[in-house]
Amino acid sequence: MSSVSRPRAKKDLGTALFGKGRRNVLAALFRNPGEPMYLREIIAAVGMGSGHVQRELENLTRAGVIVREERARQVYYRPDPKAPVFEELRAMVFKTFGVADVLRKALLPLAARILLAFIHGSVAREEDTARSDIDVIIVGGISLMEVAKPLARAEALLRRHVSTTIYTQAEIASRVRSRQHFIGRVLERPKIFLIGDEDALDKLAKPEPAKS
Amino acid sequence: MKSNPLEVRYQLAYAAAHYLALALDRAHRKRNELEYTGAVDVTEAETGSLIVAARALHKSVLDWIKSHRPELI
Numbered sequence: 001m002s003s004v005s006r007p008r009a010k011k012d013l014g015t016a017l018f019g020k021g022r023r024n025v026l027a028a029l030f031r032n033p034g035e036p037m038y039l040r041e042i043i044a045a046v047g048m049g050s051g052h053v054q055r056e057l058e059n060l061t062r063a064g065v066i067v068r069e070e071r072a073r074q075v076y077y078r079p080d081p082k083a084p085v086f087e088e089l090r091a092m093v094f095k096t097f098g099v100a101d102v103l104r105k106a107l108l109p110l111a112a113r114i115l116l117a118f119i120h121g122s123v124a125r126e127e128d129t130a131r132s133d134i135d136v137i138i139v140g141g142i143s144l145m146e147v148a149k150p151l152a153r154a155e156a157l158l159r160r161h162v163s164t165t166i167y168t169q170a171e172i173a174s175r176v177r178s179r180q181h182f183i184g185r186v187l188e189r190p191k192i193f194l195i196g197d198e199d200a201l202d203k204l205a206k207p208e209p210a211k212s
Numbered sequence: 213m214k215s216n217p218l219e220v221r222y223q224l225a226y227a228a229a230h231y232l233a234l235a236l237d238r239a240h241r242k243r244n245e246l247e248y249t250g251a252v253d254v255t256e257a258e259t260g261s262l263i264v265a266a267r268a269l270h271k272s273v274l275d276w277i278k279s280h281r282p283e284l285i
Binding site: 142143144145147148149151152161163164165166167168171175180182183 | 230231232234235237238239241242245252253254255256257258260261262264265
């Protein structure tokens with residue numbers, strides 16, 4: 001007679017692959033890979049003990065994943081773009097526990113009223129620089145006032161501006177129907193979904209069936 | 213220990229003002245992007261939100277003037 005075991009709580013990919021500490025250090029450094037961070041900044045961002053963080057930084061520096069620099073009596077760390085795994089790590093961090101994760105968590109309290117949310121633009125195409133805004137589209141019955149505070153917190157954490165466009169369901173469907181240039185371009189280009197997925201977007205953007 | 217009702221009102225008023233300031237800052241950035249690059253989309257939903265926020269700000273300013281500098285009205 002087979003026994004039924006309850007599924008364990010889901011572990012996020014970053015923690016499963018790297019362990020929590022290393023995951024958090026990678027997340028802090030790769031959120032904005034062009035911007036070096038000094039040691040105390042990293043410790044504050046990671047939220048773990050300084051000894052633990054410094055050991056992780058030392059390991060990652062020895063492995064050639066990050067670079068350590070001294071400037072004006074401060075020690076800075078940044079991802080090394082010449083590392084063989086730089087692009088892979090950057091993509092992995094971004095999609096799982098980096099920028100997308102920060103924004104997902106920021107919007108989670110409002111999720112009941114958000115039908116769809118995704119990152120588009122240069123960040124989704126992985127063509128962004130340290131100064132690029134993170135462009136986000138949100139579809140739902142949500143106001144500017146409601147997203148302002150959670151997104152301000154996300155911006156402080158990411159050290160980048162988050163540029164939002166908020167649509168109601170009716171409005172996005174109308175713009176797709178009228179083949180508005182901006183929406184058309186967004187829909188055909190890469191996206192990173194925060195809430196919902198490509199199927200949900202297709203359904204939202206579909207014209208309403210004609211009433212008989 | 214009971215919280216002071218005045219302190220509670222202060223915190224709530226500060227929070228409301230803070231949300232308003234954050235929302236208006238976001239709208240300001242979007243307006244600049246629209247002005248300088250044109251590479252953004254403006255929606256009915258956001259315009260409606262902005263009007264509500266602008267009216268709230270207008271009322272706050274007017275209320276302050278009425279209570280502190282009524283001679284200006």
